[in-house]
Amino acid sequence: MNHLFKEVSENYTLPEAIREAQRCLHCKVPGCKKGCPISNDIPDWISELAKGNFGNAMKIINSRSNLPAVCGRVCGHERQCEGNCVLAKKGRHINIGKLERFVADFDGEAGLTHEAIPEKSRGAVAVIGSGPAGLTIAGDLARQGFRVEIFEMQPEPGGVLMFGIPEYRLPKEVVRREIKKIENLGVLFHLDTTIGRTLTIDDLFARGFDAIFMGTGTGRPKTLPIPGINHPGVRQAIWFLRRVSLYQSGCIDQKEVVIGRGDRIAVIGCGNTAIDAARTALRMGAAEVTVIYHRTVNEMSALRAEYDDAVAEGVKFMWKSSVKEIRGAENDGAPTDMPWDAGNRLSGITVDTEGTLTDMTVDRVILAVGSAPASRIVDSTDGINVDSKGYVLTRDVPYGMTSRRGVFAGGDVTNRPATVVHAMQDAKRVADGIIRYIDAVKLMESIDLPS
Ligand code: SF4
Numbered sequence: 001m002n003h004l005f006k007e008v009s010e011n012y013t014l015p016e017a018i019r020e021a022q023r024c025l026h027c028k029v030p031g032c033k034k035g036c037p038i039s040n041d042i043p044d045w046i047s048e049l050a051k052g053n054f055g056n057a058m059k060i061i062n063s064r065s066n067l068p069a070v071c072g073r074v075c076g077h078e079r080q081c082e083g084n085c086v087l088a089k090k091g092r093h094i095n096i097g098k099l100e101r102f103v104a105d106f107d108g109e110a111g112l113t114h115e116a117i118p119e120k121s122r123g124a125v126a127v128i129g130s131g132p133a134g135l136t137i138a139g140d141l142a143r144q145g146f147r148v149e150i151f152e153m154q155p156e157p158g159g160v161l162m163f164g165i166p167e168y169r170l171p172k173e174v175v176r177r178e179i180k181k182i183e184n185l186g187v188l189f190h191l192d193t194t195i196g197r198t199l200t201i202d203d204l205f206a207r208g209f210d211a212i213f214m215g216t217g218t219g220r221p222k223t224l225p226i227p228g229i230n231h232p233g234v235r236q237a238i239w240f241l242r243r244v245s246l247y248q249s250g251c252i253d254q255k256e257v258v259i260g261r262g263d264r265i266a267v268i269g270c271g272n273t274a275i276d277a278a279r280t281a282l283r284m285g286a287a288e289v290t291v292i293y294h295r296t297v298n299e300m301s302a303l304r305a306e307y308d309d310a311v312a313e314g315v316k317f318m319w320k321s322s323v324k325e326i327r328g329a330e331n332d333g334a335p336t337d338m339p340w341d342a343g344n345r346l347s348g349i350t351v352d353t354e355g356t357l358t359d360m361t362v363d364r365v366i367l368a369v370g371s372a373p374a375s376r377i378v379d380s381t382d383g384i385n386v387d388s389k390g391y392v393l394t395r396d397v398p399y400g401m402t403s404r405r406g407v408f409a410g411g412d413v414t415n416r417p418a419t420v421v422h423a424m425q426d427a428k429r430v431a432d433g434i435i436r437y438i439d440a441v442k443l444m445e446s447i448d449l450p451s
Helices: 014-022 031-035 042-050 054-062 068-074 086-090 096-110 132-143 172-183 201-206 237-248 272-283 304-313 420-446
Strands: 124-128 147-151 188-190 211-214 234-236 264-268 288-292 316-318 321-328 346-353 356-360 364-367 407-409
Touching: 014 042, 014 096, 031 042, 042 054, 042 096, 054 068, 054 096, 068 096, 068 172, 068 420, 096 172, 124 132, 132 147, 132 172, 132 420, 201 211, 211 420, 234 237, 237 272, 237 364, 264 272, 272 288, 272 304, 272 364, 288 321, 346 364, 407 420
Parallel strands: 124 147, 124 211, 147 188, 211 407, 234 364, 264 288, 264 364, 288 316
Antiparallel strands: 321 346, 346 356
């Protein structure tokens, strides 16, 4: 089974990477850099790569990104750097994502660069959550001389990178290698530790942290008001993807993943998570997978490249369509935490496509219609304000600080970013906000004010 999850995109060989890098025009006003949410110095590192200076290329990338091997694989390059490359107009943009991946993998495998660990003397920061936002904050602050400790509720760090994005797009070994780099900067990880349950925000301040960052993402999946939606044959995409990830790590049995050989699957939604779930269902042996979306192909939030791959692999799409009813022979209303065994199959769904109703036979429905933040942390401490949907409210100065002094938030939990790199972009701004805040507090403490 695992060969089906082999990474779909091949890496460059060394000569191929250098040849591709040598096509770069080193533009004076580089559109690629402008298109990159974290302002990666793309022409500079491509220039080093073109000369075969891999270590220098890596150092330049590291100065802006903590997760280049991840970004090189899962960023929306078509809408960002590559889409803004001057050569894109002729349909021959530089394959920046693939080059970034090459440099990061080459460096990781050969162990070329070793960053010096700065003295941790500027202050201490607790980071809650180890997804893209948390890892970015941790890496940026550790490089700036802060002591950083990450608190993660899962047994392994990485958040959505580890449990959300499937192996064929982002191998777990790549994520582990990136996390090791951050650990090597002196960042400490506390796993199986849920803030809001094991410890509270107040406990963290009592441990001497100067600031706390909440990068907890959106762990509470949304649902739809469709008759039959609570049938156990309906599951959340993030639940399914996490199950597959646990199965691949050997933590659970294949039957607990729940998609079986020959299953007919309907996926509701058309973002990247929906496409990930659809392609993963096929890999788990589903006979038929149909993505049902209420808008058009041009309005989907999924990346075009992911959609194209899904079509090539056999995923079907129904546009301008909504599920009106979900029918299950048994177990309607049964608790949804029971194993998704054969007895929990559906018998079918009714789909409305621009007024035309179609009955479809499906065995399972996967819901991928977005998610909202969990309220655990906010409920277990005073003074952190949220909006009506539960997203944490933050201010612009210092950037990312919540209504509670010293507590910052960023990434999905604040409802700003939508992709890995946008979470990183936001986290970099919050890291600056934290630095300004701690430096200002320490300065005030060091001044002997007249009484
Ligand atoms: Fe190179 Fe394209 Fe960037 Fe110009 S825009 S520097 S050609 S990658």
